[in-house]
Amino acid sequence: MALTQRPSLVFANSKGEIIDYEGLEMAGSSAGEFRRLEPEELIPLPVGSELFVLPGRLPVGIEPESGEPALLDENPYDGSSEISAVAAFMAPAHTAVYSAAYQTQENAPLLPLFAYTAVGWQDGRFVVAAFRSDSDIRQDPNGFNQKQIDKKTAAKLKKYPHNRLIQHLGKCCLTYACPAARNYFLGRWEAPLPTSPCCNAGCVGCISQQPSGCCPSTQDRIHFVPSTSELLEIAVPHLETAERAVVSFGQGCEGEPLLQAPTLESSIRQMRAQTSKGTINLNTNASIPAAVDRLAQAGLDSIRVSMNSARTEFHRRYYRPKNFSFAEVRQTIEVMKRHGRHVSLNYFILPGFTDSPDEFAALCELLEACQPDLIQLRNLNMDPEHYLKTVGHAPSQPALGILRWLELLKTQFPRLKFGYFNPALR
Structure with a gap:
């Protein structure tokens, strides 16, 4: 019509x-x-x-x-x-x-x-x-049958009563209807592996932890660090059997997974010792390049770097980082590319900010210098006016328009891909 x-x-x-x-x-x-x-x-x-x-x-x-x-x-x-x-x-x-x-x-x-x-x-x-922005149907609402989800989730929770992470994901699935958790219990596509109750940033738009009196977080943060055995009990069967299997550290219900780098490294090594199938991914603020280097050596296939801006000052004002800067973020991308691994940018889209000429120029410079493979076009989840005030947005020229912005990026970087989800690489 x-x-x-x-x-x-x-x-x-x-x-x-x-x-x-x-x-x-x-x-x-x-x-x-x-x-x-x-x-x-x-x-x-x-x-x-x-x-x-x-x-x-x-x-x-x-x-x-x-x-x-x-x-x-x-x-x-x-x-x-x-x-x-x-x-x-x-x-x-x-x-x-x-x-x-x-x-x-x-x-x-x-x-x-x-x-x-x-x-x-x-x-x-x-x-x-x-x-x-992505033809992948993995989180399309009509692909979820609630009766089937309830049945399979209940069965897995009963089978693994002592696995704290499976029990945590059960809450994510049944209470918050998290699409990634639902897909895990359905045995398909991308499964979440939250690991970190703590963070090294104070993101203004953090969805799992907000200060008292602010807008409430949309979900509870995980309160423990899973053991390697708990992670393997989820990851290995999923990698072995799921269609287009991906397992991802770094979820909305946790802090920064790189703060648990030893646990991640041990888990990735043992995953790869047991199966060569599927994609092991890390969603991260990319704050610790040395840790990412170790994870890549252990067998990490891809990372998704969260980024509100390609400009240092705007990144700092949103992330409010503790003991890292945008320089470390760029180094992390470069580390993964030196290992020949896949890098996505989880680039928060806010019309008028993202497509401002100054932001566009800074993004183009980063793309040229760091050579990421994919931009995930994720909408910024935050009060738009509060965000613009927080970062100090004061444009000197009119915005390009999101569709024009995207067209220019595709023209200037023909090898760069665009989407919304973490890709299955194996």
Whole structure:
């Protein structure tokens, strides 16, 4: 079904009901700059996405005739002023082109740690300013059968009552519906191996630990360091039997896995002593190059380096690192490439910041110098205004636009790949 009319703005009334308003077009935000949406920037709301009401924020749309931004400050159907902006939190494998467009009111609460994509109404359905960034179906919501998940999880928890990590993943699966944990219990694709209860960074957008009084973390952090035997009991059977098998240290429910480097090194060596199958991956802040060198020698196949910015100062302001800097991050990438291993950048996407000309130039320099293999186009899960204020975003030129930014990267770096997930290399 082709999209025809321009999308209309949506808002939430005082009851939380989401309503469309044809008097204004849907708008998108590029770091606070409001934009009119083009057809190529829109897709139907992906299955499994959620719509969020944004408290203390009034929706901004586009005047159809002038094309100028316009604030909607009351319900156009009953004259009530109690309305709120609406955003989409998209299903995995989709990347935002624009953030939700709104004006924040005085004393508005900080938004929770999710991504806030522009959403509107067009041709009888919701649409978002986004694109599908990975064709891999491993986390598609329609691929999960809850009855099957419950049955297989219960069976494995009963079979391994003394494996603390399996029990922890059971909570991740059944309480938080973690897609990686669900896939582990279903015996397929990428399985998580969280290992570290501590961290050497204080990321502003950390999803597993936040200071009291801040926006709450979205999940509990692991509180123990698994033993090598506990890790092997998960990893080896998964690597041996799962389709496109990947096991990954470094998950949302832990700190920095490199702080447990001796445990990781021992586990990787024993995994590879027992099987040559599958991909052993590390998701990391890349803070300890020497540890990564040892892990590569032990048999680590790939790393995914989390990165909000390719600029030192912006990286520091977000990560708030303890005893490391962006220089170590670059060294870690270089270490893995010297070993001939795969490197992904888990590059947090925020429209207006990521595609600013200065950030684009810094990323191009890093890509040229360090030669990573893949950029994972992950949406930044954080209140956009709070993020921009935290890092001190003050652009000197207009943003390129996310689609144009991506097109330029593909042209300048034809060997570089783009996606959303850690690839299966074996």
